[in-house]
Amino acid sequence: xxxxxxxxxxxxxxxxxxxxxxxxxxxxxxxxxxxxxxxxxxxxxxxxxxxxxxxxxxxxxxxxxxxxxxxxxxxxxxxxxxxxxxxxxxxxxxxxxxxxxxxxxxxxxxxxxxxxxxxxxxxxxxxxxxxxxxxxxxxxxxxxxxxxxxxxxxxxxxxxxxxxxxxxxxxxxxxxxxxxxxxxxxxxxxxxxxxxxxxxxxxxxxxxxxxxxxxxxxxxxxxxxxxxxxxxxxxxxxxxxxxxxxxxxxxxxxxxxxxxxxxxxxxxxxxxx
Amino acid sequence: xxxxxxxxxxxxxxxxxxxxxxxxxxxxxxxxxxxxxxxxxxxxxxxxxxxxxxxxxxxxxxxxxxxxxxxxxxxxxxxxxxxxxxxxxxxxxxxxxxxxxxxxxxxxxxxxxxxxxxxxxxxxxxxxxxxxxxxxxxxxxxxxxxxxxxxxxxxxxxxxxxxxxxxxxxxxxxxxxxxxxxxxxxxxxxxxxxxxxxxxxxxxxxxxxxxxxxxxxxxxxxxxxxxxxxxxxxxxxxxxxxxxxxxxxxxxxxxxxxxxxxxxxxxxxxxxxxxxxxxxxxxxxxxxxxxxxxxxxxxxxxxxxxxxxxxxxxxxxxxxxxxxxxxxxxxxxxxxxxxxxxxxxxxxxxxxxxxxxxxxxxxxxxxxxxxxxxxxxxxxxxxxxxxxxxxxxxxxxxxxxxxxxxxxxxxxxxxxxxxxxxxxxxxxxxxxxxxxxxxxxxxxxxxxxxxxxxx
Numbered sequence: 001x002x003x004x005x006x007x008x009x010x011x012x013x014x015x016x017x018x019x020x021x022x023x024x025x026x027x028x029x030x031x032x033x034x035x036x037x038x039x040x041x042x043x044x045x046x047x048x049x050x051x052x053x054x055x056x057x058x059x060x061x062x063x064x065x066x067x068x069x070x071x072x073x074x075x076x077x078x079x080x081x082x083x084x085x086x087x088x089x090x091x092x093x094x095x096x097x098x099x100x101x102x103x104x105x106x107x108x109x110x111x112x113x114x115x116x117x118x119x120x121x122x123x124x125x126x127x128x129x130x131x132x133x134x135x136x137x138x139x140x141x142x143x144x145x146x147x148x149x150x151x152x153x154x155x156x157x158x159x160x161x162x163x164x165x166x167x168x169x170x171x172x173x174x175x176x177x178x179x180x181x182x183x184x185x186x187x188x189x190x191x192x193x194x195x196x197x198x199x200x201x202x203x204x205x206x207x208x209x210x211x212x213x214x215x216x217x218x219x220x221x222x223x224x225x226x227x228x229x230x231x232x233x234x235x236x237x238x239x240x241x242x243x244x245x246x247x248x249x250x251x252x253x254x255x256x257x258x259x260x261x262x263x264x265x266x267x268x269x270x271x272x273x
Numbered sequence: 274x275x276x277x278x279x280x281x282x283x284x285x286x287x288x289x290x291x292x293x294x295x296x297x298x299x300x301x302x303x304x305x306x307x308x309x310x311x312x313x314x315x316x317x318x319x320x321x322x323x324x325x326x327x328x329x330x331x332x333x334x335x336x337x338x339x340x341x342x343x344x345x346x347x348x349x350x351x352x353x354x355x356x357x358x359x360x361x362x363x364x365x366x367x368x369x370x371x372x373x374x375x376x377x378x379x380x381x382x383x384x385x386x387x388x389x390x391x392x393x394x395x396x397x398x399x400x401x402x403x404x405x406x407x408x409x410x411x412x413x414x415x416x417x418x419x420x421x422x423x424x425x426x427x428x429x430x431x432x433x434x435x436x437x438x439x440x441x442x443x444x445x446x447x448x449x450x451x452x453x454x455x456x457x458x459x460x461x462x463x464x465x466x467x468x469x470x471x472x473x474x475x476x477x478x479x480x481x482x483x484x485x486x487x488x489x490x491x492x493x494x495x496x497x498x499x500x501x502x503x504x505x506x507x508x509x510x511x512x513x514x515x516x517x518x519x520x521x522x523x524x525x526x527x528x529x530x531x532x533x534x535x536x537x538x539x540x541x542x543x544x545x546x547x548x549x550x551x552x553x554x555x556x557x558x559x560x561x562x563x564x565x566x567x568x569x570x571x572x573x574x575x576x577x578x579x580x581x582x583x584x585x586x587x588x589x590x591x592x593x594x595x596x597x598x599x600x601x602x603x604x605x606x607x608x609x610x611x612x613x614x615x616x617x618x619x620x621x622x623x624x625x626x627x628x629x630x631x632x633x634x635x636x637x638x639x640x641x642x643x644x645x646x647x648x649x650x651x652x653x654x655x656x657x658x659x660x661x662x663x664x665x666x667x668x669x670x671x672x673x674x675x676x677x678x679x680x681x682x683x684x685x686x687x688x689x690x691x692x693x694x695x696x697x698x699x700x701x702x703x704x705x706x707x708x709x710x711x712x713x714x715x716x717x718x719x720x721x722x723x724x725x726x727x728x
Contacts, residue, residue: 095679110668115689
């Protein structure tokens with residue numbers, strides 16, 4: 001495996017001067033849907049152990065970026081490169097990306113009537129274990145593992161018998177996403193507008209779940225419209241996306257400034273870029 | 274079609290042959306039945322087989338049936354050892370492990386040596402036997418629950434049926450095991466396609482409970498027309514779970530008229546599962562005839578090749594405060610065709626009717642086709658009637674969701690296909706039948722998948 005280790009990232013954690021391994025390197029990424037370009041040259045490097053937030057108004061391309069990284073086929077990559085611990089991520093099928101450790105928490109988790117949550121989670125976990133040539137877990141080992149994770153997210157074990165996301169409330173669906181993240185232990189977790197549709201109690205539970213998974217073994221990319229979520233999942237870096245480009249990057253204070261002044265405050269930056 | 278079939282140049286010839294054949298048949302019928310048969314035959318001669326010019330048959334062309342010269346299954350063709358052999362070959366469609374009371378018909382002829390011993394407290398026998406011993410009870414219902422004046426096939430059955438099952442559950446009896454009606458067809462040495470016409474009558478007393486499974490299965494390459502009629506009455510507060518499993522051979526025709534009448538507070542839960550048949554038409558009519566009656570109809574159809582499966586349902590709300598829920602699903606591969614026509618009739622005065630209908634189809638190939646049509650006729654003003662229908666390929670968003678969790682495309686598609694079917698099967702209340710059908714359908718889906726890959 002070819003691993004690029006370098007310190008040339010545009011950003012460095014303010015309190016941490018040592019050189020970290022880049023987990024994800026996005027270079028001049030361009031993507032279109034239906035012939036219309038949405039991502040117009042994204043450059044972003046994410047080091048392992050870090051939490052990055054991408055903020056931006058509606059239509060800026062936030063969710064497109066998340067979807068392109070996860071491998072959604074409705075988007076056509078028209079240029080650029082994405083390296084995931086040195087591998088060409090864009091050449092991999094969605095399931096291979098999952099195997100490599102990319103996980104996206106969906107903005108709108110899909111309902112799958114007829115598939116129990118328990119069956120789905122076990123199939124996912126074992127698919128990823130198989131990718132790493134690990135033995136599949138049997139039902140007993142799986143249940144033990146999943147029940148521990150469910151406690152963390154204050155989820156009732158009866159969830160396991162229900163069809164995937166079917167009839168779940170907004171909060172339950174998002175908790176189910178974080179449960180999957182906890183179970184699959186990805187190296188890069190992308191939270192696509194995880195805060196949308198959540199009340200403050202549900203938001204706290206979800207944020208606690210994400211925070212419990214923060215650590216030196218993974219990076220987290222939080223995509224959000226609002227600063228609110230970032231009160232609970234405090235990022236190391238904040239980037240502002242507008243019209244398919246990152247127009248400003250900073251630390252967590254950038255999010256607070258955006259909250260206070262609105263996206264309009266960065267109009268000048270757009271013009272300059 | 275199978276090479277053993279010899280289509281007549283003119284459908285009228287085949288039809289006339291049938292008519293003459295029934296006229297000639299020696300009969301021990303009671304006078305009332307002989308008269309009913311005579312009228313039914315006259316009606317059949319009059320209307321013949323339906324054509325696609327008739328609204329009810331717009332999407333299902335029965336010309337292949339009308340053109341075929343059938344022969345009646347003669348008992349002499351099938352002596353006891355070969356009947357036993359046929360039965361054992363069909364065993365996967367009715368495992369003895371389900372522990373039901375079974376009555377078996379091979380090519381429409383009762384096989385007492387294969388049927389299980391009588392059930393305590395209830396009557397399970399042949400219709401011929403019931404007519405001899407309980408003539409008045411049969412006469413009160415036969416031909417009345419499923420009117421044959423509206424349809425050539427029902428008239429044909431009435432004119433020419435040989436036998437079938439008769440079940441009577443007295444008031445208040447909760448039958449401890451399911452009752453299985455097994456209809457197995459095998460071509461055997463028959464030189465021409467067989468015409469098999471079962472006629473079943475099921476009478477459920479007030480407060481009685483029954484699980485009833487009707488299995489129609491055909492051995493490979495057994496070209497035949499099964500033209501079956503089931504008439505069933507549920508007394509007050511009776512509860513019936515009805516499972517129909519249709520696994521005819523890919524060359525066979527299957528036409529069914531199933532008519533169920535529910536008295537007050539009676540409850541019917543039904544599943545129509547179509548796994549076979551070259552040309553299939555099921556007509557399931559439920560009349561909700563007393564307040565509090567409730568009917569829940571489920572359907573699942575798996576079809577590939579050039580098979581054509583048509584389900585027509587009628588929910589006839591004939592009094593106030595009755596409820597019907599309906600969910601029919603289709604999985605169509607290759608060049609298979611599906612039809613769903615669900616009629617909800619709310620008669621004058623049937624206030625507080627609650628009727629919900631849903632049909633969903635997944636097309637697994639571009640060549641598969643589906644026609645789905647709800648038909649609401651409502652003559653009351655305080656009712657709740659809803660219907661919805663979807664047809665399309667597997668959902669891309671669901672596939673992506675599974676793939677993004679590490680499950681590769683092919684198993685993701687298989688999982689979603691199974692889930693689509695499993696959603697219907699999990700509504701079967703009788704646990705051993707539910708588990709048996711889940712296994713059976715999983716196997717059939719695997720077969721569909723293989724067929725799909727090989728084309």
